Amino acid sequence: MDQLDLMKEVISLSKQRGFVFQSSEIYGGLKSCYDYGPLGVELKRNVMSEWWRSMVHEREDIVGIDASIIMHTRVWEASGHLAGFSDPLVDCKNCKERFRADKAPRAEPGSEVEVSEGGKKKGKTLKQTVGEGGYVCPVCGSPNLSEERNFNLMFRTSLGPVDPLQEVSQALAGQSRSAEEIRKLMDEKMRESAVYLRPETAQAMFVQFANIQQALALKTPFGIAQMGKSFRNEVTVEHFIFRSCEFEQMEMEYFVEPGTQKEALEHWKTERLNWYLRYANDKSKFRLRQHSAEELAHYADDCYDVEYEYPWGWDELEGIASRTDYDLKKHSECSRVPLTYFDQEKTNPETGKKGYRYTPYVIEPAAGATRATLMFLLDAFSYDTPRADASGKEKRRRVLKLHPRLSPYKVAVFPLVKREGMPELAREIVREFFKAGINARYDEQHSIGKRYARHDEVGTPYCLTVDGDSLKDSTVTIRERDTTNQERVKIEEALSVVKKRLETV
Ligand code: GAP
Secondary structure (H helix, E strand, C coil): CCHHHHHHHHHHHHHHCCCEEECCHHHCCCCCCEEECHHHHHHHHHHHHHHHHHHHHCCCCEEECCCCCECCHHHHHHHCHHHHCEEEEEEECCCCCEEEHHHCCECCCCCEEEEEHHHCCCCCEEEEECCCCCECCCCCCCCCECCCEEEECCCEEECCCCCHHHHHHHHHCCCCCCHHHHHHHHHHHHHHHEEEECCCCCHHHHHCHHHHHHHHCCCCCEEEEEEEEEECCCCCCECCCCECCEEEEEEEEEEECCCCHHHHHHHHHHHHHHHHHHHCCCHHHEEEEECCCCCCCCCCCEEEEEEEEECCEEEEEEEEEEEECHHHHHHHHHHCCCCCEEEEEEECCCCCCEEEEECCEEEEEEEEHHHHHHHHHHHHEEECCCEECCCCCEECCEEECCCCCCCCCCEEEEECCCCCCHHHHHHHHHHHHHHCCCCEEECCCCCHHHHHHHHHHCCCCEEEEECHHHHHHCEEEEEECCCCCEEEEEHHHHHHHHHHHHHCC
């Protein structure tokens, strides 16, 4: 299938079958904001609970937290987000588009390009010279651009019963001031009560490092994990839920003794790549890419991205950064609270004496739960073999080949007809699945063929059909999504077939 068609298909299936809707759609939608529907919330939660299982429950060395989204403003001062978490923005003087300089198409500085006036498709064309920046407008190709301005990506709001605008208006009442002075005053007043929506979940793990380490008497190497919402006022929102302003992250900070960070990075890059491969169909679409020296964030001494080949090409799925001791040291400096670790058994390499106090180094696998949800939808989307319909027309049907642990429903149970005790038995089977903690769905609408197709489209791995014989011999037909094979099994056996399949990852 054409890759762009794949993206269109996934977006349309997401809406039609209740995975993802545009936020506030009836009011025209809110750009870059999305709502996860009944099927989407199950898929996203399954992605997140699989991450939590492998990162927290299945490991002795990692614990979890759930911190507040709004944190003390000094956290963001210390982490560098207030001063430096920004995108370089540029305005095109030709077509008035505002865009990110670092993502703009490149051109040779000093070369000449031909653009149409005002960015219109038809009309006068002009020759313009590419400036020092070496890039042009992504919409009209013009190099006639404004200076770059830094735009902070954090969402600012106020905490408490304060109205900064009231204070500004009082301060300005009856005065005549320049626009620049007004801007400065507004900024000062807003800053007094300002708080920010977190742009990453990571900082809480650094800020709570000492509390968590002491409360659980953790020994290095150990990790603190968190999943939850993050917010960034992204300038470029793109590719459906790939990059949005409100999204969910799954991050873990792994604290290690200085000098062992390379080994830990090796471990985590393999571990995280393999986590995706366990659930994916097409393993050739994943790779690890090391960051070049220019790409490295100021706090990192090495970094790898797990990349996926999306319909628009290879792009980031998760970052695994070696963050040195930067964050703990910064927070320690700014809060004046020591954020160190003491190993009484270890010899201090500098003094040669027993007892070694150090600031741990950190390896951080940082994944996006909403981005991973899109990736799993793209990976799972397929068509079944085309078949002729009643009018002889060849038709192909959509099938989501999701890993059963990720599938919204694990099993659908159908009564063949809506009488003779079949609905009652089917509902009883659904209850048995619920008791076993397995999400099952009762479905009696339309023909059996249509019901199979409906569940193939949302990735339900098994369908059970209750018929007249089921009432006599406690058997049902079990149909597997990917092979479409059907088998007759005892009802208890159906439960164990599904359970077994869910255990194998
Ligand atoms: N603590 C490090 C950190 O936040 P990041 O590379 O900015 O690193 C980590 O983000 C992951 O979060 C990304 O790999 C991506 O999966 C996800 N992510 C970041 N920004 C996003 C956005 N605007 N929309 C959706 N997912 C995003």
